[in-house]
Amino acid sequence: MSELKKQIKDDLVYFTSPQLAVYPKLRHGFFTKTGGVSTGPYESLNFRFNSQDTPENVVRNFDIAARVLGSDVHHVARTCQMHTDNIVEVTKVEEFVQMGEGSGVDALITNVPGVVLCGFYADCQLIMLYDHKHKAIGLLHAGWRGIAQEITRKTIEKMQERYGSNPNDMIAVVGPSICRSCFATDDDVPERMRETFGDMVQEYMYREGDKWRVDLKNITYAMLLRADILPYNIDISNICPCCGDKNLFWSHRRQGEERGVQAGMITLLD
Numbered sequence: 001m002s003e004l005k006k007q008i009k010d011d012l013v014y015f016t017s018p019q020l021a022v023y024p025k026l027r028h029g030f031f032t033k034t035g036g037v038s039t040g041p042y043e044s045l046n047f048r049f050n051s052q053d054t055p056e057n058v059v060r061n062f063d064i065a066a067r068v069l070g071s072d073v074h075h076v077a078r079t080c081q082m083h084t085d086n087i088v089e090v091t092k093v094e095e096f097v098q099m100g101e102g103s104g105v106d107a108l109i110t111n112v113p114g115v116v117l118c119g120f121y122a123d124c125q126l127i128m129l130y131d132h133k134h135k136a137i138g139l140l141h142a143g144w145r146g147i148a149q150e151i152t153r154k155t156i157e158k159m160q161e162r163y164g165s166n167p168n169d170m171i172a173v174v175g176p177s178i179c180r181s182c183f184a185t186d187d188d189v190p191e192r193m194r195e196t197f198g199d200m201v202q203e204y205m206y207r208e209g210d211k212w213r214v215d216l217k218n219i220t221y222a223m224l225l226r227a228d229i230l231p232y233n234i235d236i237s238n239i240c241p242c243c244g245d246k247n248l249f250w251s252h253r254r255q256g257e258e259r260g261v262q263a264g265m266i267t268l269l270d
């Protein structure tokens with residue numbers, strides 16, 4: 001397990017996984033709020049359409065990020081994140097597209113070079129998967145609801161089913177996401193976690209005053225191991241958007257709705 005690496009390109013700051021970076025036919029990045037064209041509360045690399053930001057700015061921001069990966073906005077397929085466990089296979093992208101519009105899609109997979117998978121994060125986990133043997137990728141959004149629905153395991157299984165992926169050949173990377181001291185909850189979150197994972201999660205949740213603190217990063221780590229991903233093939237960012245660098249991250253916990261959202265993108269090259 002290694003820490004994600006900060007990359008700086010002009011005024012754009014993004015993070016990459018050392019494990020994924022060794023593959024020349026793969027490009028990826030967890031972008032921060034810097035390096036875009038949006039202004040006001042959305043300054044500057046905002047990916048959120050349903051906001052006061054202009055659609056033109058948001059599209060421009062998608063293009064700026066996609067170009068870092070050697071692509072452009074016309075090859076981007078993005079999620080429609082609604083805390084579901086819906087997974088869609090993307091087989092082609094002929095124009096900038098949102099998958100599962102309306103019903104929600106929180107995970108995307110593909111083995112088609114040139115397709116850029118894109119998802120969003122502002123506290124929740126954005127997780128990238130790469131099967132280096134079958135050259136297939138996955139990207140998914142998992143907040144506590146997604147974790148409780150086991151969207152990560154289901155996405156790994158979908159890649160097994162579609163591409164013959166063996167979890168032993170897969171790398172899993174968890175981007176900047178909320179830490180245990182920032183994630184204070186009521187009883188509902190621990191209850192759902194216990195329902196899904198049983199006693200396994202007990203050691204990742206503790207009581208502090210009248211709130212629970214839930215360590216979602218370690219729950220995901222334990223779950224990845226249970227899905228047969230090898231420990232040395234897992235990278236998890238230590239960074240928390242909520243208590244981390246305010247110049248780099250928007251956080252839902254810290255800021256509420258008046259804010260932008262960060263994106264992550266991953267693509268296979270021809």
Ligand SMILES: [Zn+2]
Binds near residue numbers: 178179183241243
């Ligand atoms: Zn934190």
